[in-house]
Amino acid sequence: MLDLPALPDVSGEERLKLLDDYERLAASGWPADWETLVEARYGIRLSSRYGPHRIRNPFGKASGQLSLTVRQVKHDAAAGLGFVVLKTVIAEEAGGQRSMGDWTSRETRMKLERIRGGSGEEGWTVTWLGRGWGGSLSDYLQFYAEAVEIARPAGMLVVPSCKFHLPGAGGEEWREEEYRYTTGRLLDAAQAARAALPMPLEKDFSPTLAGSDRASERDRILGWLTRVPALIRAAGGDRVALGIKVFNALFDDDFQLVMVSLLEEAPVRPAYLVYANRLFDPDRVFQGWRGVAYGGPDLSDRNLRVLSARRRHPPAAPLPVSATGNIDTGRRAAQYLLCGASSFQMHTLFQWPDTEFAMRVGGKTARALHWLVFHPEHGFIAWLLDLRRRFDLPADADVFDIAATLLRK
Numbered sequence: 001m002l003d004l005p006a007l008p009d010v011s012g013e014e015r016l017k018l019l020d021d022y023e024r025l026a027a028s029g030w031p032a033d034w035e036t037l038v039e040a041r042y043g044i045r046l047s048s049r050y051g052p053h054r055i056r057n058p059f060g061k062a063s064g065q066l067s068l069t070v071r072q073v074k075h076d077a078a079a080g081l082g083f084v085v086l087k088t089v090i091a092e093e094a095g096g097q098r099s100m101g102d103w104t105s106r107e108t109r110m111k112l113e114r115i116r117g118g119s120g121e122e123g124w125t126v127t128w129l130g131r132g133w134g135g136s137l138s139d140y141l142q143f144y145a146e147a148v149e150i151a152r153p154a155g156m157l158v159v160p161s162c163k164f165h166l167p168g169a170g171g172e173e174w175r176e177e178e179y180r181y182t183t184g185r186l187l188d189a190a191q192a193a194r195a196a197l198p199m200p201l202e203k204d205f206s207p208t209l210a211g212s213d214r215a216s217e218r219d220r221i222l223g224w225l226t227r228v229p230a231l232i233r234a235a236g237g238d239r240v241a242l243g244i245k246v247f248n249a250l251f252d253d254d255f256q257l258v259m260v261s262l263l264e265e266a267p268v269r270p271a272y273l274v275y276a277n278r279l280f281d282p283d284r285v286f287q288g289w290r291g292v293a294y295g296g297p298d299l300s301d302r303n304l305r306v307l308s309a310r311r312r313h314p315p316a317a318p319l320p321v322s323a324t325g326n327i328d329t330g331r332r333a334a335q336y337l338l339c340g341a342s343s344f345q346m347h348t349l350f351q352w353p354d355t356e357f358a359m360r361v362g363g364k365t366a367r368a369l370h371w372l373v374f375h376p377e378h379g380f381i382a383w384l385l386d387l388r389r390r391f392d393l394p395a396d397a398d399v400f401d402i403a404a405t406l407l408r409k
């Protein structure tokens with residue numbers, strides 16, 4: 001696995017400049033156009049792409065409990081996130097039936113916990129028993145439209161996320177109507193709100209799926225991955241840019257690679273991949289419930305192992321990758337960047353206690369960005385300066401260009 005040292009190789013002058021900016025911003029607060037500051041001070045262009053869309057910077061919020069209200073989206077737009085993926089809605093048919101209705105939940109209690117990975121590294125994980133958006137598809141469409149309006153002035157991309165029917169054992173039929181109806185309604189909402197087209201849409205294959213009977217057979221999972229892009233294409237044509245959020249199945253790394261190459265080589269491909277949702281522990285008990293999803297160092301170790309293996313045997317036409325999974329430092333984001341990921345989406349980081357952040361003013365999103373971007377040793381700027389030198393990257397390359405170049409190195 002291509003890896004990075006513990007500390008970035010930056011000059012003494014760069015280090016002092018970073019330290020100065022880090023401390024100054026911690027006290028003064030987070031500027032709305034913070035990328036301009038980064039470019040002016042370090043000559044680094046942070047613009048990138050999420051699927052086919054340009055984004056102002058590569059950092060986004062992953063789908064979850066922190067992207068299910070208008071207030072949360074407002075807060076993220078004000079802090080200058082590049083994109084936000086809304087909480088996953090459960091698909092419906094025209095009559096309101098939902099085949100994946102078991103995944104609907106209003107449960108929001110979460111527990112942030114320390115977790116030690118197999119490597120001995122310490123990190124954080126969030127444990128909870130909730131699942132998808134608790135309301136109806138109509139509520140969600142209204143939320144999506146409002147989120148687009150709020151995000152527009154800040155130039156933040158808003159991405160809906162959906163869980164559609166997946167057939168289980170015994171030759172269950174595909175509920176194609178659910179795909180047609182839900183995709184159609186999301187597209188209507190996107191058009192009415194003048195959202196970015198093609199509409200980016202994450203198809204959530206959640207980690208809890210890994211523990212369900214539905215995902216007990218490899219062939220069935222591969223069947224889903226082949227069919228889902230074709231069904232969304234049939235429903236939305238080229239007006240939808242589908243991102244498949246790959247899950248960590250309860251099989252080995254080789255199987256993860258089979259999933260990815262199947263998606264990248266299928267006759268009907270998604271527009272991009274989101275790699276990869278949390279791990280699943282079938283034996284862990286939480287609040288009397290056996291089997292929970294978790295994150296932390298084991299999640300990023302596994303994801304980076306698989307993405308590094310993909311990088312060693314790159315597909316002829318690699319799909320863009322948005323990385324998710326324990327992105328807790330700029331160094332971790334740089335590790336995913338080395339594997340060709342051009343955007344980074346976080347959930348757990350935005351739940352860290354305030355005491356973990358040096359910034360004492362402003363909201364959580366700004367504090368987390370400050371840590372992630374400006375920290376003199378762990379921050380993204382320091383690591384981009386390092387990568388630039390290490391790989392002799394052109395000074396005017398933005399994050400998207402760097403991701404594409406590094407995938408070929």
Ligand SMILES: Cc1cc2nc3c(=O)[nH]c(=O)nc-3n(C[C@H](O)[C@H](O)[C@H](O)COP(=O)(O)O)c2cc1C
Binds near residue numbers: 088128205277326
């Ligand atoms: C409380 C919680 C709720 C989540 N809900 C969703 C969801 O509705 N849809 C989805 O695609 N991913 C969901 N996720 C997964 C996150 O989007 C993210 O991919 C994952 O947590 C890995 O990123 P992290 O290590 O930064 O947390 C959820 C994660 C957590 C912790």
